[in-house]
Amino acid sequence: MSDASEFSGKSRTVPEIQAKIDSGEALVLTAAEISEKVRAGEEVRFEDVDVVTTATRGIMSGTYAVLSFKVSEPDSFVRASEVLLNGVPAVPGPCPNExxxxxxxxxxGTAHSETDPRYGGGHLFRELVEGKSVRVDVTTSDGETFTAETSLAEMPFARLYATRHAFRNYKAFVNPGKDSLNTIFHALPFEGEFRELTFCGCGELNPIENDPGLETxxxxxxVLLNGAEGFVxxxxxxxxxxxxxxxxxxDLHGMKPGYMGGFITSGGPEIINTWAVPIPVMHPGILDNILKVDREIPLQLVDVAGRLPLCEISYGDVWDGADLKVRYKPEDCLECESCDVDGVCPMxxxxxxxxxxxxxxxxxCFNCGLCVSRCKGGAFVAKLGSVRCTTGGCMREIKVTLRQSDRARAVxxxxxxxxxxxxxxxxxTAPVEKIRFP
Ligand code: SF4
Ligand code: SF4
Known part of the structure; x- marks a missing residue:
C-alpha cells in the first residue's frame, strides 16, 4: 500500500475532491475510459483524474435480504413458523412480532423454490424490485396455513445485505475429468476433458482491483449496489x-432490476448483483493499480472439482478482443424442431x-455466451475467445463457453x-474505519 506522505505536494483529501466536484472542476473518468487511454499509449497523470468510477456485475452468492411487512390483521395468529415467498423458503425472525x-x-439469495427448479432468491428479489406482487404462504406456530399477497411497495423495510461481493479476482474453471458434472460454475453439466472453460470477474473494472490495498x-x-445507494x-x-x-x-426500494436477478446453474438457481464504487484519487500512488489493464491482472485456472490450481492466466486471456455483448441474428436461425438454447439460457x-x-x-440477457456454443445455426454471436494452458506436459487450447460476469453492464x-x-x-465519502481482515 502506498503512503500519501510519499507524494508530498501531490495529494488531495476526499472533502477537497468533493468540493472540486461541487464547483464543476473535477475530472471523473470510468475505469474503462482509463484503460482505453492506457491501451492507446496515452499518459494518465495525477492531474488528469480526481475520481475513477469502477464496477462489477456477476454471480455473487453471498447475499440475503431482510423483509418486514404486514401479512394479516393483529392477533389473527401468534407467530409464523414457516413462510414461502413465491415458493422460496424464508426464515421467520429474528423478531417474532408476536x-x-x-x-x-x-x-x-441462493434459496431455491420448493415448486420451481428454475426459480430462487435472486429471481424473487428482482421481481420485487420490478414491482410485481408476490405470493406469501404462511404456516403459523399453531399449524394453521394461509396465503396472502404482497409487493415491495407494501414493505416498509426491505434491505439487501452482501456477505461476500465484488471479489478482487475470482477464478476460471475447467473440468479435467472424463464425466460432465453439475456445478454452480456452469449453467449446464460442465463437459469434461478440458472441452470448455468458464470464469468469473470483470478484471480491470473491478472496484478492489483498482484499490487492492483498500486505501479508499x-x-x-x-457505493451503488444494484443501482441503489448503499454502504460498505x-x-x-x-x-x-x-x-x-x-x-x-x-435498500431494495432504490434498486434497478436490470442490475440484479437470478441465474440458473446446473447446481441450482444463483443470484446476480452489481456494484459501482468511486475511487477518489487522493495521491499519485493510487493511480498505479488504476492504470493496470486486464493482461496485468492474474486469473487462476482451476479444476472445478476441488479447485486444484492448473494454470496461471490473466484477465487479458478472457477479455482482450472478446465481445462484451451477445447478439442474436434472426436471419441465421434454422427454426430447428427442437431449439438447443430455449430452456437452456440461464436467464x-x-x-x-x-x-x-x-x-x-x-x-x-447477461451476455454469458452459453447460447453461442449451443445454438445449432450460429444465430447467437459473440467472440468469447480461448485460453492456452499447459498441464501434465500437454498444451491445450480451451474454449470459453460461459462467463459468470456481465462486463457490458458493469461498464x-x-x-x-x-x-x-x-x-x-x-x-x-471517506471511510470511517479501515477494513481489517478476520
Ligand atoms: S438452436 Fe439456434 S438455430 Fe436452432 S432454433 Fe434455436 S436459436 Fe434457432
Ligand atoms: S448470452 Fe445467451 S445464454 Fe447467456 S443470458 Fe444471453 S441469451 Fe441467455
Whole structure:
C-alpha cells in the first residue's frame, strides 16, 4: 500500500475532491475510459483524474435480504413458523412480532423454490424490485396455513445485505475429468476433458482491483449496489489481504432490476448483483493499480472439482478482443424442431413464440455466451475467445463457453455512477474505519 506522505505536494483529501466536484472542476473518468487511454499509449497523470468510477456485475452468492411487512390483521395468529415467498423458503425472525400480523423474514439469495427448479432468491428479489406482487404462504406456530399477497411497495423495510461481493479476482474453471458434472460454475453439466472453460470477474473494472490495498474503500464508503445507494460494512466471508471482497447493504426500494436477478446453474438457481464504487484519487500512488489493464491482472485456472490450481492466466486471456455483448441474428436461425438454447439460457432470455420464432430478450440477457456454443445455426454471436494452458506436459487450447460476469453492464454501472458523481447526486465519502481482515 502506498503512503500519501510519499507524494508530498501531490495529494488531495476526499472533502477537497468533493468540493472540486461541487464547483464543476473535477475530472471523473470510468475505469474503462482509463484503460482505453492506457491501451492507446496515452499518459494518465495525477492531474488528469480526481475520481475513477469502477464496477462489477456477476454471480455473487453471498447475499440475503431482510423483509418486514404486514401479512394479516393483529392477533389473527401468534407467530409464523414457516413462510414461502413465491415458493422460496424464508426464515421467520429474528423478531417474532408476536400477535402483530407482521412478518420479519430473512431470505437467502441462493434459496431455491420448493415448486420451481428454475426459480430462487435472486429471481424473487428482482421481481420485487420490478414491482410485481408476490405470493406469501404462511404456516403459523399453531399449524394453521394461509396465503396472502404482497409487493415491495407494501414493505416498509426491505434491505439487501452482501456477505461476500465484488471479489478482487475470482477464478476460471475447467473440468479435467472424463464425466460432465453439475456445478454452480456452469449453467449446464460442465463437459469434461478440458472441452470448455468458464470464469468469473470483470478484471480491470473491478472496484478492489483498482484499490487492492483498500486505501479508499473502507467501512462507510458509499457505493451503488444494484443501482441503489448503499454502504460498505467491511470485508466479507473468505476475504483475505490477497483476495479481498466486500460486505455491505442497500435498500431494495432504490434498486434497478436490470442490475440484479437470478441465474440458473446446473447446481441450482444463483443470484446476480452489481456494484459501482468511486475511487477518489487522493495521491499519485493510487493511480498505479488504476492504470493496470486486464493482461496485468492474474486469473487462476482451476479444476472445478476441488479447485486444484492448473494454470496461471490473466484477465487479458478472457477479455482482450472478446465481445462484451451477445447478439442474436434472426436471419441465421434454422427454426430447428427442437431449439438447443430455449430452456437452456440461464436467464430465460430466449423464448420460442407460438409461431416457432426465437426471441432474444436483451433486457434480461447477461451476455454469458452459453447460447453461442449451443445454438445449432450460429444465430447467437459473440467472440468469447480461448485460453492456452499447459498441464501434465500437454498444451491445450480451451474454449470459453460461459462467463459468470456481465462486463457490458458493469461498464454501464460505472458510467451511471460517473454521471451521478458529476451531478452531485452521489456524494463521495471517506471511510470511517479501515477494513481489517478476520
Ligand atoms: S438452436 Fe439456434 S438455430 Fe436452432 S432454433 Fe434455436 S436459436 Fe434457432
Ligand atoms: S448470452 Fe445467451 S445464454 Fe447467456 S443470458 Fe444471453 S441469451 Fe441467455
Amino acid at each position: 400477535r402483530l400480523g407482521i412478518l420479519d423474514l430473512v431470505v437467502l 474503500i473502507g467501512i462507510g464508503t458509499r 460494512t467491511g470485508s466479507g466471508t473468505r476475504s483475505s489481504p490477497k483476495n479481498p471482497n466486500l460486505a455491505g447493504f442497500a 430465460e432470455a430466449i423464448k420460442r413464440t407460438p409461431e416457432g420464432k426465437i426471441k432474444h430478450n436483451r433486457g434480461l 454501464k454501472a460505472a458510467e451511471e455512477l460517473k454521471k451521478e458523481v458529476l451531478s452531485g447526486k452521489f456524494r463521495i
